[in-house]
Amino acid sequence: MIALFLEIARESGCRDVGALESLLSQGAGQRSPVLTALESRTVDEEGFLQRLASGLGLPWWNGSQEWDDATARALRRALPSDLALKHHLLPLRLESTLQGGTLSIATYDPCDLVRCGVAARIAGPTVRWEVATRASVAGGLQALYGVGAEAFEGILHEGEGGDDFDLEETLILDDTGDDEASVVTFVNQILRGALELRATDIHLEPMADQLRIRYRLDGILQEVPVPETIKAHQASVISRLKIMARLDIAEKRLPQDGRMALELDGRSIDVRVATIPSVEGESISLRLLGQETFSLDRLGLNAALRRTVDRLLSLPNGIVLVTGPTGSGKSTTLYSFLSRINTAERRIVTIEDPVENKLPGVVQIAVKPDIGLTFARGLRSILRGDPNVVMVGEMRDLETAEIAIRAALTGHLVFSTLHTNDAVSGITRLVDMGVERFLIGTAVRAFIAQRLVRRLCPKCREPHTMEAEDLRALGFPTSAEQNIFLPKGCLACRGSGFQGRLAIYEICLVTPALRALVSVGADEATLRHQAAQDGFISMRTYGIGKALAGETTVHEVLSATMSEGMDTSDDYEQFNPTPWQVTNTPPMAKMAL
Incomplete structure (x- = not known):
């Protein structure tokens, strides 16, 4: 087995085969060789896993997947969140066949017999395995089960089918309760996720049946997938943020303003916090400052x-x-x-x-x-x-x-x-x-x-020819056709086609x-x-x-300069020929990948 992994590592450009061989020998029989290889940092993860998938005859999943609500619910039922999050298993699709159902699951470690066996036993249907990178699996889990779902593994199901309960009393009476720790972890993950994506704002908005959380990324608001049952812990999440911003958690009828300081990877981030009372509960907005360098x-x-x-x-x-x-x-x-x-x-x-x-x-x-x-x-x-x-x-x-x-x-x-x-x-x-x-x-x-x-993603932008007449109509002097670029979407830009x-x-x-x-x-x-x-x-x-x-893109420029007093309605449509250019950045389900 070690020889097989070393051969795959060599083919994928391993930087230190000797060091990897030593690590695999030390961990033999104790931990997965795939995880050992990935954590050694001696291999290119994507190249290594692709060759491993090919050697095992398993399909490769590139991280591109979207689910409608019905499909997402069916996948969550087929593979419960506690199992999926604990073992890093991402259900991709559920198909019906004459022999029964087939559940496709993505994993970065198809050689971990324990997790594969548990999944096959719990999921019920026949399991078809696919291989993906750790980042793709993590992003898919976030999109399917929600940001911070792992924080609530032990308590999310408590609210299902029962009364909507307020954890704020737990926060006040019991400093060390598991519920409070889960709320703290969830809030930290929401904040960290926003900082890692370089969001400028975070909005937590109580709705009748959900707590909606949105990031503003590159000027566009994007909804963050969160666990369906997070509504049961809405008051605790809001209270946690108010405590961090030194606001009065007992005052829920009047707007409040505060600040908090965060630190991520040595960067100090100042956060302005504002609450407003709504009919469904307090809505809270956070403006993230101090993320830029100026020159x-x-x-x-x-x-x-x-x-x-x-x-x-x-x-x-x-x-x-x-x-x-x-x-x-x-x-x-x-x-x-x-x-x-x-x-x-x-x-x-x-x-x-x-x-x-x-x-x-x-x-x-x-x-x-x-x-x-x-x-x-x-x-x-x-x-x-x-x-x-x-x-x-x-x-x-x-x-x-x-x-x-x-x-x-x-x-x-x-x-x-x-x-x-x-x-x-x-x-x-x-x-x-x-x-x-x-x-x-x-x-x-x-x-x-x-x-x-928005700035085009340099890795996936696609060239497109624009006629000189069209450019002159926009006030740009030219006598020849020009190449412009359109967004496509890739993993680097989280499917949006834009970066920054x-x-x-x-x-x-x-x-x-x-x-x-x-x-x-x-x-x-x-x-x-x-x-x-x-x-x-x-x-x-x-x-x-x-x-x-x-x-x-020309569309971005026209959209931003519509207020200049020029009639650009025809231009706007002409240079926005496909639906994905009109709509906002694709959902967080794609962004997370």
Whole structure:
């Protein structure tokens, strides 16, 4: 047997056959040789298991599987969760034959006779084995039985068929109960899963018949599969999160806000927690902060835009305003700017609501309206502290805007944000706030608008030809057809076709010509025309360039820039030809794999 495994290991590119042989000999008769080989880290897991499956005449399962509700229930009945989770056995499909039922089960260790024998005895029908990687089996178990199902192996069935009971009393009366330990483990797994997938938000939403849990991944909300009976422990799960956020677990009628700190693989994560009372129980939302590193390189600016940004960051004074809706990445852009100019010779002070990420070497202040610390009051205090650079989280009112302008006119470089759809309308927004036109032209150096679009998975994106006429219709100048890319979906991107997000930008520089038009009260259309003459490139054109470079899709760009005032309904359909491009990222059942 050892000789067979060593031969398979050699064929799959084993890095140290001698070490593996020693480990197999030591564990002979005591543990599975497959697990020994995998844990030795001397073999490529997928290659090794594929060759093993071929040698045993077993089919290979690549981790791609979705189940409808009825099928999932039937599979869970055929192979109970405690058995499946304990032995890492994933039921794939249940087929009826003339001789009876056949249950296909995926395992990463088909040589473990104990687990295979137990499964065959318990499952009832004839078992047909398939081989898969450990990650594929784990992801499938999560999708089928739910995230954190193993935490509740011993207690989940207590609620089935009986009354809906509240474990909160157990939490209060018995610190060491198994139920509490299971709740703690479940919550930790939900949090860890979100961090590993780089989710930005987690939502726990009580429904009439379930506790729905969703992650926001790459800007899209995705439902997390959880055990069906987790509804019975809803109050305990919510209470656990409230305890972690230092909230009042007895107060369930009013909204509450809190924070907690998490750590994963050496990364410190700050979590903002907000609860709201609903008719089905408290709903709780968690915003995960501090997962990013900030640099201009990570913004993915093209060469021309990078040169413009570098010039803006080298200015001794003036205001640079970043515009866009909530969730468009404005804070990340500002933090990246500050990181670029954060040197020993500069004093940088920020005032934010709230402080989303901590920047080494930067003095950061959190707004506290309940004690009178507003943006305007904080900014006045900052200017008395001899700063070189100031960042104001948001320019919300005339008072803050006027103080920021005075700061820029007295030798400070100021960064802030506005909520507008595009760069040029930032001028109109300041005028509507009551800022004098001549001050806008004198103090503001640039308006930068941005949106976030999903980044194509580089491992599975597929090329597609786009006609020059279609590109010109979108405002992208070209005389020849171009290759664009479409999402496909693979294991690396969890079936979505996308990995992460990137920003698309437009920068409106306040040139002398534009400054003159602002001062005389020119309308927005005139300002746009002048900006175009000054070299302004729209966000859509910039985004189409990113699509042609294979970084995103035309559909993503059109979707993100619909608010630019262009009629894009026909374009949107034309470049979104298949259903999977319209829909959100595929279900967590696929993502987990």
